[in-house]
Amino acid sequence: MADALIDAALAARAHAFAPYSKFQVGAAIEDSDGRIHTGCNVENATYGLTLCAERVAIFKAISEGVRKFRRVAVAADTDVLTPPCGACRQILWEFCGDVDIILVNPRGKTETYRLKELFPKPFDASYL
């Protein structure tokens, strides 16, 4: 089924700066107005400063004033579809809550999870 969010995640992947891992990831996040915000992973020679595609996408949107999100898509070229890392699950929870996370590869395989399934006991502001 055609889905602009999936297409955007796959397209964002082409911009990945991943000379060290060679593992290219794209992410796309749909906001409550239906706009799509994209990101790719951006690596660094110090390795530890690498930012994942998901965090680049959400921080881009947040920095433009967007605060409500509906869905997230993550694209990588793996047959077992690539999920967001733990750090990205925490950040996505902060801004998106229990949204659909759509995993996709370039061969059209997709799987959809609720963020709560991937991140069942999140720490958030409710504890503070």
Ligand code: THU
């Ligand atoms: N990476 C992401 O961008 N998102 C994920 O969901 C998994 C991992 C990146 C980080 C690093 O640049 C490369 O993939 C290998 O870990």
